Amino acid sequence: xxxxxxxxxxxxxxxxxxxxxxxxxxxxxxxxxxxxxxxxxxxxxxxxxxxxxxxxxxxxxxxxxxxxxxxxxxxxxxxxxxxxxxxxxxxxxxxxxxxxxxxxxxxxxxxxxxxxxxxxxxxxxxxxxxxxxxxxxxxxxxxxxxxxxxxxxxxxxxxxxxxxxxxxxxxxxxxxxxxxxxxxxxxxxxxxxxxxxxxxxxxxxxxxxxxxxxxxxxxxxxxxxxxxxxxxxxxxxxxxxxxxxxxxxxxxxxxxxxxxxxxxxxxxxxxxxxxxxxxxxxxxxxxxxxxxxxxxxxxxxxxxxxxxxxxxxxxxxxxxxxxxxxxxxxxxxxxxxxxxxxxxxxxxxxxxxxxxxxxxxxxxxxxxxxxxxxxxxxxxxxxxxxxxxxxxxxxxxxxxxxxxxxx
Ligand SMILES: [Fe+2]
Numbered sequence: 001x002x003x004x005x006x007x008x009x010x011x012x013x014x015x016x017x018x019x020x021x022x023x024x025x026x027x028x029x030x031x032x033x034x035x036x037x038x039x040x041x042x043x044x045x046x047x048x049x050x051x052x053x054x055x056x057x058x059x060x061x062x063x064x065x066x067x068x069x070x071x072x073x074x075x076x077x078x079x080x081x082x083x084x085x086x087x088x089x090x091x092x093x094x095x096x097x098x099x100x101x102x103x104x105x106x107x108x109x110x111x112x113x114x115x116x117x118x119x120x121x122x123x124x125x126x127x128x129x130x131x132x133x134x135x136x137x138x139x140x141x142x143x144x145x146x147x148x149x150x151x152x153x154x155x156x157x158x159x160x161x162x163x164x165x166x167x168x169x170x171x172x173x174x175x176x177x178x179x180x181x182x183x184x185x186x187x188x189x190x191x192x193x194x195x196x197x198x199x200x201x202x203x204x205x206x207x208x209x210x211x212x213x214x215x216x217x218x219x220x221x222x223x224x225x226x227x228x229x230x231x232x233x234x235x236x237x238x239x240x241x242x243x244x245x246x247x248x249x250x251x252x253x254x255x256x257x258x259x260x261x262x263x264x265x266x267x268x269x270x271x272x273x274x275x276x277x278x279x280x281x282x283x284x285x286x287x288x289x290x291x292x293x294x295x296x297x298x299x300x301x302x303x304x305x306x307x308x309x310x311x312x313x314x315x316x317x318x319x320x321x322x323x324x325x326x327x328x329x330x331x332x333x334x335x336x337x338x339x340x341x342x343x344x345x346x347x348x349x350x351x352x353x354x355x356x357x358x359x360x361x362x363x364x365x366x367x368x369x370x371x372x373x374x375x376x377x378x379x380x381x382x383x384x385x386x387x388x389x390x391x392x393x394x395x396x397x398x399x400x401x402x403x404x405x406x407x
Contacts, residue, residue, distance in 0.1 A: 019110050019124040022075040024407055025140075027127040037108035038125035045098050050111065050128060058132035063095040065113060068131075069121035091117055140406050141399055142177035144371070146267035149352050153178060153262075158186035158362070161196075165405050171366075172200075172402045175245070179368035180262055180355065186249070186362045193249035193364065193389045201397025204243050206236060207297050214248070214388040216381050221294045223322055227255075227386075229378035232263050232348050235369050235392075237318030238290035238299050238325075243392030246369045250359035252387040258379030262355045265317030266371050268347045269306050275347075279340035284308050286337055289325035290318060300325060305344065316370045319348070348373060359388070368395070 018028045036052035048065060051057040067086055069075075074084035086092055094100040094116065105112040111123045130137055154174035160167025161183055174181040186192055194211050197203050203210040208222065216227040223230055236242040248260075273280040284306040291300035307316040329337055347353070359365060367374060369392070379386050 019070075019122050019127075021070045021124050021127045022077070022080040023070070023127060024080070025403070026407060027124060027130055036126075036129055038106055038111065038128075039108075041104060041106040041111055043098075043101055043104045046096055046100075048101075048104065048111070048113070050106075050125075050132075052125070052129055053108075056129065056132060056135070058134065060128065060133065061095070062100050063092070064133070065121060065123070066091070066095065066100070066115065068123075069119070070123070071119075071121065073119075074121075091115060140403050142173050144179065144266065144368075145177050146270060147178065147264040147353065147355075148267075151178070151264070151355065153180045153182050153355060153365075155182040155184050158183050158364075162199075169402060169405045172398055172405070175366050175368065175398065176402065179264060179266075179372040181366050182357075183364040183366070184360075184362075186364060188251055188361045190251065190389065193247050193391055196249070196364065197247055197391045197393055200401045201393055204392040204394055206239070206243060206392065207292070207294075207299060211389060211391045214390055215386055227379050227381045229257075230375045231321055232261065232373040232375040233320040233322075234265070234317055234373055235320070236292075237303070237320045238292045238301055238323050240301050242316075242318070243369050244395035245366060245393040245398055246374070246390060247364060247366045247393065248359070248388050248390045249364040250361055250388050252361055252385040253359055254384035255379040255381055255386040256383040257377045258386050259356055259358050259377045260365065261357075261375045261377075262365075262367060263348045263353050263373045264371065265306075265319065265348070265373050266314045268344065268353060269314040269317065271347050271353075272306075272344050276340070276343050278336075279343040280306070282333075282336055282340035283344055284314075286329065286333065288337070289328060290320065290323055291325035292323050305341065314371075317373065319344075319373055 021027060036054040036056060038050060039053050040051045042049045046062050047059045048062065049057065049059050063086070066089070067084060069084060075081065076083055091100050100116055101113060102116050103114045106125075109125045111125060111128060113121045115121070154170070156167055156171040156174070161171050171181055171183060183196070191211070194203065214224050216225060220226050234242065235246060269280065272283070284304055287302045287304050289300060289302050291298070303318055305318055306314055307318070309315040327334060327337065
């Protein structure tokens with residue numbers, strides 16, 4: 001095909017039979033996926049250039065196309081996992097030149113490649129459209145969005161959550177976007193929180209178990225099991241991977257006090273960066289020690305309070321004043337670290353950035369524990385009962401849930 005368009009052939013549309021790409025996400029035209037039709041396909045040197053009816057065009061390297069063949073020999077028909085091994089392909093060296101491809105055909109909805117070794121690869125045009133190199137494959141997941149002044153969490157009715165996928169999608173989307181969402185008017189039943197969690201994924205266990213009770217108990221090993229107020233914090237920052245998502249389900253709440261409060265750690269970090277860049281740098285560049293100890297455990301990690309991703313955006317907040325361990329820093333950095341920590345804490349305390357609410361029996365709050373801080377006011381256990389049940393979930397399970405719901 002050194003002539004440039006030796007395989008630029010046009011064929012009439014051959015019907016609606018979709019090509020199975022071993023992919024559960026929607027990609028077929030007309031099923032909520034790309035509506036554009038394939039208009040041309042040109043094999044040239046080591047790539048195939050495709051154009052669609054809406055103007056999109058893209059180049060696909062031959063080696064990429066061969067690697068993504070979805071036939072039963074190249075993808076396991078049950079698991080959909082890749083069987084093709086580029087390392088063992090004798091054709092591989094020839095993908096760099098123009099000899100690997102024997103012929104190319106296409107119609108509005110498919111591309112068929114015949115390789116020099118006789119192997120045939122068929123691609124659905126909508127699937128290729130979604131995966132055009134240089135075009136981002138839409139993630140299906142909402143972008144985390146910092147709270148602005150006046151932010152209020154979305155509320156979803158428990159009946160809508162369990163009853164239809166729309167209510168469930170709305171709840172998951174709000175949690176991924178805002179890091180905080182409410183579920184209202186559920187049953188006051190023990191373990192309802194476990195049923196909700198397990199409808200999404202396995203509960204994430206910690207040294208406090210898979211599912212925990214929040215109420216005042218004798219001889220507590222954790223401040224949450226007392227009646228004292230809890231300053232804003234993230235749970236278990238002393239773990240290498242703290243739990244991602246926390247669910248707190250209210251069963252009883254008639255004691256005086258005990259109001260819950262939340263603050264967006266990512267938004268607070270951005271405010272700190274804007275107002276006190278030096279403090280932001282100190283908290284994001286200085287690992288400190290977090291540690292929990294009781295008779296059977298000593299769980300410790302050294303990480304910064306504000307962890308940044310490769311682009312410099314906050315990825316995780318670790319803030320929990322009562323399990324901060326000895327501050328072990330060089331002498332000339334100790335005062336600067338305390339100043340920065342105080343500045344961040346003051347921003348977190350600002351009323352305009354906080355959400356305060358009183359959980360009602362049958363109400364559940366869910367939040368991103370690695371982004372949103374939570375706390376509660378002291379309550380008086382002599383005025384009534386307060387009982388919450390909680391558990392944790394991995395973010396992977398939440399994202400997976402939304403992708404499955406969108407199929
Ligand atoms: Fe907590």
